[in-house]
Each structure stands twice: as structure tokens, then as C-alpha cells.
Amino acid sequence: MKKELIGVYTIWLRDIKRYFRDRPRIIASFAQPILFLFVLGTGIASSFSTFGGGSGGDFLNFMFPGIVGMTVLFTSFFSAMSIVWDREFGFLREVLVTPISRTSIVVGKLLGGSTIAMIQGAIILLFSPLLKIPITFVIFFKIIGIMFLVAMTIATLGIVLASVIKSMQAFQVITNFLLMPMFFLSGALFPLNNTVKWMNVVAKINPLSYGIDAMRFAMLNNPAFQLYPLWLDIVVLASVTVVMSILGSFLFGRQD
């Protein structure tokens, strides 16, 4: 048991060390959220008056938790997916011949990816004063908790996909056909309660929409923006995580 815990810790520590050494990646991770928030967000907010819908003043606030969610989504998903090429060509191959169970490798990778996603998300929170969103100590820890849960959910999804799809080309396909739709249909950029019916249905089966919902609750606590009660968000995210991580360690542990 102790051996397995050391294994989990080793895999986690390696991801964290790599992350902090990769300065360009940390800096680049600011670019996309800034673009979305301050270019796209500001643009859309100011277009509200053109189309006759009020000032759009709250829109940036509405969007902010969505952008934090986006950062968590992409970071945790890609770091979990890295298990694919790492397994074929990299460090992970080495780990696979060590006497550490496959489950520990998966858990270590999940925790590593989620920790990094949490750090990235927390960095985005630094923009909150610009939007006049008050983030107190308590709120901060609530958000951290939710970010971690969302990151775990997405990372487990990444591991399951990574274990099934083993080619590099499939990454692009997954990004375009799964990740982007997941993001657009999560309520991150626009409220889902007033959209067309099919969107609503898709949003309901999209685990990320529960994550964004919880994030929005923790940050803004505005009932008008809430889709589901918080407990439901947490139950859905936690169940998806549990199911997917069991499936993920099973699939990853399979031998060819």
C-alpha cells in the first residue's frame, strides 16, 4: 500500500515539476482566457445595446466563471490525454515496467492534471478585481474545491478517451468534435435556460455544464444565473468522476 502511495506521489510530483519548469506554457495559458474575456466578452456585452437588449453590464460577470471553467477544462483534459503519447513514446513506458499498479499511475496522473488545472484556474481568478467580482477567502476556497472537482471529472474523461484512442491524429478530432462543443454547450458563454430545446438536452448530458453552474454559484451567487441546485451539480460531477475513473483504470490497465 505504501509503495502504491509513493507511486501516486511520484507521478503527481513529476507533472507538477514539469509544469513549473515550463514558463512559456504558464504565460501562454493567460492568452486564451484574456482573449475570450476581454475581447469576445466585451464585444458581445457592448453589442447588446445594438440589438436592443439593455446595457449588457452583467455579461462579463456572467462569463467570468465560464472562462475559469474553460481554463480548467482545457488544462486538465490535455494533461490527462498526454498519457497517450507518454505511454507510446515517453516517460510512462518506463513507469509501466516498474512494480507500480496501473491504478496508481492513473490516480497519480489524474491528481497531477487536476492540480495543474486548479493552479491555472486560480491564476485566472487574479482578473476578478478588474470585473469587480469580490472574492473573499471563503469564496476562494469554495472555488478551489469546485475547480478541483471539475478538473477531476474532465481528467477522468480524458483518461478514458486516451485509453481507447491511441493515435496522435485523433487529438485534433477530439478537440474539434468533443472539447469545443462541450465548452460551447456548457453555459460558459451564454445562459442555457433560454436557448432552443436541443441545446438544453445536450447541456443536460454535458458534465461541464454542471461544473460551470457550480462555479458560477460559488463566484456570483446570483439565482438568475443558476440552472441546478448546488448539491445536484456536485453529485453529478462526483458520480461522473467515480464511474469514469473506474472505467479509466480498467481500460488503461488492459494489456494489448
Place this chain on the structure above:
Amino acid sequence: MNDINANNIIEVKNLVKEFKGLRAVDDITFSVKENEIFGFLGPNGAGKTTTINIICTLLSKTSGEVTLGGYNVARERNKIRNCIGMVFQDPSLDDRLTALENLYFHGLLYNIPRSALKERSEEVLKMVNLSSRKNNLVMTYSGGMKRRLEIARGLLHYPKILFLDEPTLGLDPQTRNKIWDYIIKLKKSKNITIFLTSHYMEETEICDRIAIIDEGKIIALDTPDNLKNTIGGDIITILSEENVKLKKYIKEITGSDVHDAKEGEIRFEIKDSSSFIPKFIKNSPVKILSISARKPTLNDVFLDLTGREIREENASARDNLRMRMRGRMRH
């Protein structure tokens, strides 16, 4: 080939591995003795890496028996993992970590106590002459240095067997020689069994025994000298004006088979080439343009057994990807 011996550290019996109906390993049986250097020689795609991956628990077998150190590969994976060291065909270091960190992580995964880990890291680094670079990121290393570090890492947990899968692939000839020097040194200084694969014929000559593998089958298994002795003497290659006539003539006077070689040359084997050549040139019915004689190599053994030379097979999509990844990793 089939003898059951207490000194055998690896026993493989009737091993078969199929990928979607394709037989990558086709019913092979062999054993590796303790403390020997055992080599797998064969072209790309012959089944060398597949066999190694099965022995070191990375791949499941379709059928057959494989034991290592008395442990069964299907049931006692962790016991096997504990006593093997692995150097893969593709680099498997983390290049954003330093050499020491790579070793440290490896040590943690093998549950080496931290107090001993530092000392052992220094020891293996010294062995491969990397002590002075131990705190540099691996991404600053050359291909040869990375390989050496991987060998050091493979030895860190004092394995009984070290697997080296194409340890010199992608390295320049000079670096390749150095890597072999380290392997020979390793063999002399430690009680360790080494199992290596290569498709460079001349490099496997350091092995105590070699299995020549082709299309998933072992077609010969012996010491390098015995393998070369299967060839009837020296190899003679001739370029002449009229090959057909000459071939018939050679067959008549020597009784040995004559084969077509590269670039319109013909080749055959003869016991005592130094006394044969002068006589031959004098009596030849056809004008000889060039003639050369040399000692047989393992390449000739392979040619003799399969009728073709070991060559680079067409790269599959996966190999292309691998080459790209390797390029990226070796920056």
C-alpha cells in the same frame, strides 16, 4: 535449444503473439542463461521488440509459456518487474527533468530507500561518465548521453537482467561504439544477465549467444563463432563479363552454390581463399573484372539462412510517428 537447465534465467516455450490475426511471434522456444549476454538479431518487424515486451510484462501473449527468474509472466508480473531493468528502443526519459531527478523518480518507483538512493545514483552516473552533468536538464543532452543515462537508470535498482532494445538505434557510429564499450564494461564489472536486440549485425558479436529471428521465428541460435562456422569458409565476390557462364564453371570446380549479389556481382563460399584465388583467376574461362575475399560475418549468416540481407523495412505509419517524436525529443 530445449534443454531445461537450473542456470536458465529466462525460459520461453512455444511463445505465440498475434495482432489481429497477424503472427508477430510465431511459436518460438529459447532460454537465456544466467550472466550471459544474449542477443536477438533480425530485421525490423521480425518480432524482437514484441518478444521482449512480452517477457518484461508490457504485452500479453497469445499462447505459450514464459518464465523469468522462475516467475510466470502472466501471473507474477510485479515480481518480474522488480528484477528487470529496461532500456527501450524509444527514449523514455523525462527531458524537462535533470539526470538526478530522472534517477530519483525511478528510485521512488522501485521503492529504493532514500538514504541509499543518492549513493546509488552517483554510482550509476559515474559508471556511464555522466557525473559532471547530473544537474543538467536531460533536454540539453546529446542522443548518446541520453542512452547512457537510460542504461544507468536501468541499473539503479540492481536488476538481475538488463534488457536493451536496439540500444544504438539512431546514434552515430562513434557513439554506438562507446555504448557497446559501456555494455562490455558492465558485463565485466557486475553479475548481470544482458538481453539485447539489434539489427546491426556486427554489433551483436559481443554476445555470448545469438538468436537470429526473422518473420517471428528463430531460424538459428548459437554462439557468434559457431554461427559463422556454418558458412563454409570465406566469402568471395566476383564481378565478371559473363556471370552465367562463370557461375556454371564455379559450381563445377568447387561444388558450392553461387548466388547473385548486389550490383551484378556473384558470390560464393570457399574454404581456403588465399590459395584458391590465384589458381582461379589463371584458369577462369571468363574475364574477371574484380574479385574480393573476406571472412564471413553474421550478415552472411543471415543471408545464407534467409536469402536476403537485413535491411530497413518500409517505415509504417507508426514508425514515422515514432521518428517524429524522437526528433522532437532529441532537440
